[in-house]
Amino acid sequence: MHITNKGFVFTTDLIFTIMILLVMLLVFVIFINNHVNFFVQQEKNTYLEEKTIFTADSFVKNYNENNTMLGACNVDDSRKRILNNEINSLNFLKIKQLELNDFFIKKIIVKNIFEKTIFESSTQSKNCFSIKRFVLIDNIKSEITFLGCLYE
Amino acid sequence: MNKGFVLSFEAALTLILFSLILLSVPQPKTESFTELIILQQENDLLKIWSKDYSPLEMIKDIKTNFTNASLFIDEIQLVNGNITKNSIASEGVLLDLILIEHKVRIVVYY
Numbered sequence: 366m367h368i369t370n371k372g373f374v375f376t377t378d379l380i381f382t383i384m385i386l387l388v389m390l391l392v393f394v395i396f397i398n399n400h401v402n403f404f405v406q407q408e409k410n411t412y413l414e415e416k417t418i419f420t421a422d423s424f425v426k427n428y429n430e431n432n433t434m435l436g437a438c439n440v441d442d443s444r445k446r447i448l449n450n451e452i453n454s455l456n457f458l459k460i461k462q463l464e465l466n467d468f469f470i471k472k473i474i475v476k477n478i479f480e481k482t483i484f485e486s487s488t489q490s491k492n493c494f495s496i497k498r499f500v501l502i503d504n505i506k507s508e509i510t511f512l513g514c515l516y517e
Numbered sequence: 518m519n520k521g522f523v524l525s526f527e528a529a530l531t532l533i534l535f536s537l538i539l540l541s542v543p544q545p546k547t548e549s550f551t552e553l554i555i556l557q558q559e560n561d562l563l564k565i566w567s568k569d570y571s572p573l574e575m576i577k578d579i580k581t582n583f584t585n586a587s588l589f590i591d592e593i594q595l596v597n598g599n600i601t602k603n604s605i606a607s608e609g610v611l612l613d614l615i616l617i618e619h620k621v622r623i624v625v626y627y
Binding site: 376378381382385386388389392407411414415418422425449450451496497498499500501504506508 | 525527528531532535538539547548549550553554557558561562564565568574578582
C-alpha cells in the first residue's frame with residue numbers, strides 16, 4: 366500500500382489479501398454452522414441411543430412391579446434375588462409406556478420359535494434406534510429387540 | 518516493475534496460511550455405544566449358556582448373532598473370527614451337567 370499526497374493506493378496484493386480474508390471468514394462461518402448442526406444432531410442421537418440401551422438393560426436386569434418396561438425379570442423370593450436375563454412372560458402384561466418428555470419405546474419384539482410383538486406404541490417417529498438383547502423367556506432362549514424413538 | 522499479476526511474499530504467505538488453516542480444520546468425531554452393546558450381548562449369552570451348558574448351542578449362537586466373532590472353550594477355539602483392529606472379549610466360567618468348570622471366552626471383532 367502506498368501513501369501518496371492524494372491518499373491510499375491499494376495494490377493488487379492488498380486487494381488479494383482482503384479477498385482471502387473475506388473467504389476465510391466465510392469458510393469459518395460455514396464451518397461453525399456445520400459443526401453446531403452436527404453436534405446438535407449428535408447430541409440427539411446419543412440421547413436416543415443411551416435411553417434405548419438403558420431401558421433395554423433395565424428390562425433384562427431388573428424387576429419393577431408397577432411397570433415391567435423397567436424390569437421384567439423373575440424374582441427368587443427365597444434368596445431375595447432378581448434373576449437377571451430370566452424373564453417371565455406374564456410380566457409382559459404389565460408393560461406400560463415410559464413417562465419421559467421426549468423419548469418413548471415404539472416397539473418390543475420377542476423372537477424365539479415364534480416372533481411376537483409384545484408392546485407397540487401408535488405414536489409415529491422417524492428418529493428411532495434399536496437394540497437386541499438375549500434372554501431366557503420362560504426358560505426358552507429368546508432374542509428381544511427394543512425400538513426406542515424420539516417424539517417429533 | 519512490469520504490469521501484471523505480482524504476488525508478494527506476504528500474499529504468498531497468506532495463501533499458505535489459508536491452505537494450512539483449511540487442512541487443519543478438525544473433523545468432529547462420531548460417538549457411539551457400539552462397544553457397550555457388544556459387551557452387553559456377550560454377557561447375555563454367557564448368562565444364558567450358564568443355565569444350559571451346550572457347546573453346540575454356543576457355536577450356533579455365536580454364528581447367528583455376530584458377524585465376526587471367535588469362541589473359545591477351555592482355550593480351544595471353536596469358532597474362528599477374522600482378527601480386526603477392534604475387538605471386545607468377555608469371559609466366564611460355566612459349569613456343565615457333571616459340574617465340571619469350563620472357561621468360555623467370546624471375542625467379537627468390529
